[in-house]
Amino acid sequence: MAKKLHDTPNLDELEKGPWPSFVTGLKRLAQDNDMAVDLLGQLETSYQTKKGYWKGGTVGVFGYGGGIIPRFTELKDEKGEPIYKDAAEFHTLRVQPPPGMHYNTDVLRKMADIWERHGSGLIAFHGQSGDIMFQGATTDNVQGAFDEINELGFDLGGAGPAVRTSMSCVGAARCEQSCYDEAKAHRMVLNTFVDDIHRPSLPYKFKFKFSGCPNDCMNSIQRADMAVIGTWRDNIRTDEALAKKWFAKHGMNELVNDVVARCPTKAFQLKEIKDVKKGEHVSSVAVSDTHAVEIDNHDCVRCMHCINVMTGALSPGKDKGATVLVGGKRTLKIGDLMGTVVVPFMKLETDEDMEQLVDLGQRIIDFFAENALEHERTGEMIERIGLVNFLDAMGIDVDPNMVASPRMNPYVRTDGWDEEVAKIKAKQQAA
Amino acid sequence: MAQTQLRRPVESGVPDNKQFMHPTLLKNYGNWKYHDRPRPGVLHHVAHGGDEVWSVRAGTQRQMDIHTIRKLCDIADRFAEGHVRFTIRSNIEFMVSDETKVAPLIAELEANGFPVGGTGNSVSMIAHTQGWLHCDIPGTDASGVVKSLMDDLIDEFRQEDMPNRVHLSTSCCEINCGGQADIAIIVQHTKPPKINHDLVANVCERPAVVARCPVAAIRPALVNGKPSLEVDEAKCVCCGACYPPCPPMQINDPEYSKIAIWVGGKNSNARAKPTFMKMVASGLPNNPPRWTEVGEVVKKILYTYKADARPWERLSDWVERIGWPRFFEKTELPFTKYLVDDWRGSRANLNASTHIRF
Numbered sequence: 001m002a003k004k005l006h007d008t009p010n011l012d013e014l015e016k017g018p019w020p021s022f023v024t025g026l027k028r029l030a031q032d033n034d035m036a037v038d039l040l041g042q043l044e045t046s047y048q049t050k051k052g053y054w055k056g057g058t059v060g061v062f063g064y065g066g067g068i069i070p071r072f073t074e075l076k077d078e079k080g081e082p083i084y085k086d087a088a089e090f091h092t093l094r095v096q097p098p099p100g101m102h103y104n105t106d107v108l109r110k111m112a113d114i115w116e117r118h119g120s121g122l123i124a125f126h127g128q129s130g131d132i133m134f135q136g137a138t139t140d141n142v143q144g145a146f147d148e149i150n151e152l153g154f155d156l157g158g159a160g161p162a163v164r165t166s167m168s169c170v171g172a173a174r175c176e177q178s179c180y181d182e183a184k185a186h187r188m189v190l191n192t193f194v195d196d197i198h199r200p201s202l203p204y205k206f207k208f209k210f211s212g213c214p215n216d217c218m219n220s221i222q223r224a225d226m227a228v229i230g231t232w233r234d235n236i237r238t239d240e241a242l243a244k245k246w247f248a249k250h251g252m253n254e255l256v257n258d259v260v261a262r263c264p265t266k267a268f269q270l271k272e273i274k275d276v277k278k279g280e281h282v283s284s285v286a287v288s289d290t291h292a293v294e295i296d297n298h299d300c301v302r303c304m305h306c307i308n309v310m311t312g313a314l315s316p317g318k319d320k321g322a323t324v325l326v327g328g329k330r331t332l333k334i335g336d337l338m339g340t341v342v343v344p345f346m347k348l349e350t351d352e353d354m355e356q357l358v359d360l361g362q363r364i365i366d367f368f369a370e371n372a373l374e375h376e377r378t379g380e381m382i383e384r385i386g387l388v389n390f391l392d393a394m395g396i397d398v399d400p401n402m403v404a405s406p407r408m409n410p411y412v413r414t415d416g417w418d419e420e421v422a423k424i425k426a427k428q429q430a431a
Numbered sequence: 432m433a434q435t436q437l438r439r440p441v442e443s444g445v446p447d448n449k450q451f452m453h454p455t456l457l458k459n460y461g462n463w464k465y466h467d468r469p470r471p472g473v474l475h476h477v478a479h480g481g482d483e484v485w486s487v488r489a490g491t492q493r494q495m496d497i498h499t500i501r502k503l504c505d506i507a508d509r510f511a512e513g514h515v516r517f518t519i520r521s522n523i524e525f526m527v528s529d530e531t532k533v534a535p536l537i538a539e540l541e542a543n544g545f546p547v548g549g550t551g552n553s554v555s556m557i558a559h560t561q562g563w564l565h566c567d568i569p570g571t572d573a574s575g576v577v578k579s580l581m582d583d584l585i586d587e588f589r590q591e592d593m594p595n596r597v598h599l600s601t602s603c604c605e606i607n608c609g610g611q612a613d614i615a616i617i618v619q620h621t622k623p624p625k626i627n628h629d630l631v632a633n634v635c636e637r638p639a640v641v642a643r644c645p646v647a648a649i650r651p652a653l654v655n656g657k658p659s660l661e662v663d664e665a666k667c668v669c670c671g672a673c674y675p676p677c678p679p680m681q682i683n684d685p686e687y688s689k690i691a692i693w694v695g696g697k698n699s700n701a702r703a704k705p706t707f708m709k710m711v712a713s714g715l716p717n718n719p720p721r722w723t724e725v726g727e728v729v730k731k732i733l734y735t736y737k738a739d740a741r742p743w744e745r746l747s748d749w750v751e752r753i754g755w756p757r758f759f760e761k762t763e764l765p766f767t768k769y770l771v772d773d774w775r776g777s778r779a780n781l782n783a784s785t786h787i788r789f
Binding site (some may be wrong): 035096130175181338 | 563698774
């Protein structure tokens with residue numbers, strides 16, 4: 001039995017309604033956990049005053065410099081004593097999830113048991129960077145909780161100016177659009193940088209994210225310093241039985257308005273079967289006895305729309321790999337930046353391919369560590385120095401796939417033009 | 432003095448997911464052919480070899496107590512072969528290899544208060560942040576805003592009646608940890624920070640704070656004989672970037688920290704290239720416990736989109752077709768001068784054409 005609940009008229013309102021209520025969950029914890037009782041007290045105060053009452057600090061585990069998010073209450077009485085003393089320390093352990101966030105019930109029950117012994121009993125699946133967040137431990141209990149979580153085979157995630165916890169989509173485990181082994185790439189890359197995860201010493205945070213196809217379910221292009229997004233080089237594959245099944249269900253209007261008209265590069269056409277083009281770069285499949293779709297794969301930008309709508313009838317090609325984009329981030333300080341293409345395509349099939357990806361990550365992080373200003377993300381660094389200087393340092397040749405358009409102003413000194421042309425020609429001849 | 436022997440960490444990093452994976456997923460890893468959705472909330476995947484798996488998706492409160500976790504485990508053990516996974520939007524998925532298990536599993540989830548849905552063209556769970564529950568710089572709560580809105584949108588979660596999928600997010604400050612979304616709810620401060628000059632010198636690394644400001648509005652100053660910082664309030668854009676490195680520069684205000692609504696963010700490459708979201712409303716009150724005014728605007732935008740967009744148009748695709756003037760007309764939101772971009776690169780957001788819809 002825990003101590004008596006505080007009155008929480010505001011939070012009580014959040015027990016009403018059909019969506020699962022975190023307040024009901026906290027109250028259940030508060031039946032036998034004083035920390036949950038006082039957490040509810042402090043949260044209710046925030047709801048009444050519209051103010052937050054947590055401050056950071058320095059709490060960690062032996063051997064690591066990061067991964068714990070310290071929280072101390074600032075809600076004190078006139079003598080400086082915490083008003084809600086059992087939640088006066090309410091630290092979070094950030095713990096890295098398995099790729100694709102797969103669990104069995106045995107490991108989830110063990111996590112719950114650990115957190116019942118050492119913490120508040122509140123766990124978030126998952127935080128915005130992908131961490132399992134064990135929320136609410138006293139300073140004294142952090143080490144014991146971590147030791148048990150670590151013995152279970154899990155490790156702390158990143159915090160502060162460090163390589164951060166990563167996420168990968170369900171991918172190859174259950175998705176036909178998967179273009180590489182996301183989980184393998186996720187583990188190989190991240191586990192190369194455990195030191196940079198646990199001991200924050202970079203200019204600022206660095207995030208990797210792994211999405212298996214251009215649907216980018218991990219939202220990597222807008223958030224990751226290095227986004228690895230699956231794609232393919234050869235033709236879209238087709239399945240006539242499933243194409244006919246789709247058409248029988250959806251009909252001509254949907255095929256024309258929802259698929260043909262929505263192809264961003266007009267590579268997707270509807271034709272009478274007798275008019276379908278044959279060719280090395282053409283995919284085609286009959287949808288009825290009279291009509292077929294024809295895709296010019298040279299013009300296709302691998303946007304995924306037709307594949308998403310006609311799943312099974314159409315699917316990504318066989319020559320798969322990934323595009324790597326660098327520099328995505330949200331607002332602060334210079335404004336939102338999308339990741340931009342640095343490697344248009346790389347194969348990710350063999351261990352050697354994967355090692356190339358790890359090596360690219362290593363070189364980008366090394367360059368970032370050396371050249372970024374304090375609190376500057378990779379996207380801001382590249383904006384400051386220019387993409388070409390960044391590519392030079394990475395030893396990557398420029399490629400028109402990296403730009404939305406060529407330069408739109410004449411403010412550049414071009415007296416090295418002839419040498420550059422000669423280099424390109426020499427490379428073409430050597431290839 | 433007795434020394435406690437501290438345990439050295441095992442730097443194991445990312446754990447192998449294969450030890451936790453459903454056996455049908457493991458067996459057919461990298462070998463799936465296609466999927467369909469027999470009903471909202473259920474994905475049916477078929478492998479090249481003919482194996483099938485049904486995944487039932489349910490909403491959770493994300494911030495879960497251990498009793499909820501154990502309840503979900505009980506359901507997984509009794510109805511779903513003991514394996515689960517979570518989506519990026521904190522939905523839980525139960526995989527079963529036998530179609531006859533799907534209906535009883537759904538019934539059990541619904542009976543225990545976990546709504547089944549979030550697939551296809553639905554409104555999925557709101558990606559969100561920590562808020563007053565755990566953040567050190569929050570302007571508002573996160574879980575409460577999400578709970579309130581999902582209570583109202585639960586039917587849209589359970590159905591697949593939207594033109595395309597709809598992703599929502601909330602964020603308790605302008606750092607926007609909730610992320611880009613079709614519709615996003617984000618704190619927007621409207622007054623410069625209030626500085627406690629007694630504390631600045633001891634708490635803040637002043638040059639670092641000066642460097643954080645995106646508009647160079649902060650400068651070192653001697654205030655009441657103490658080294659402190661001052662803000663040029665005419666330059667200040669009230670972003671709150673100075674507050675995390677310098678907590679005595681309090682940016683949060685119970686009255687003047689407002690809430691803004693942003694629309695049209697999309698990370699998928701499907702159809703148009705990925706887009707960033709745009710601010711379309713601001714000045715909404717931060718009004719716990721149910722944030723009614725915010726919910727009204729979100730629902731107005733959402734249901735205008737639902738009624739007006741064509742099949743497969745994401746919110747950004749819909750606006751691209753109808754244009755911004757009609758967006759504001761249809762949603763009845765005021766287009767104020769504050770929505771005209773003046774940050775770097777802003778001329779790209781002006782209409783450099785005579786393309787005008789009358």
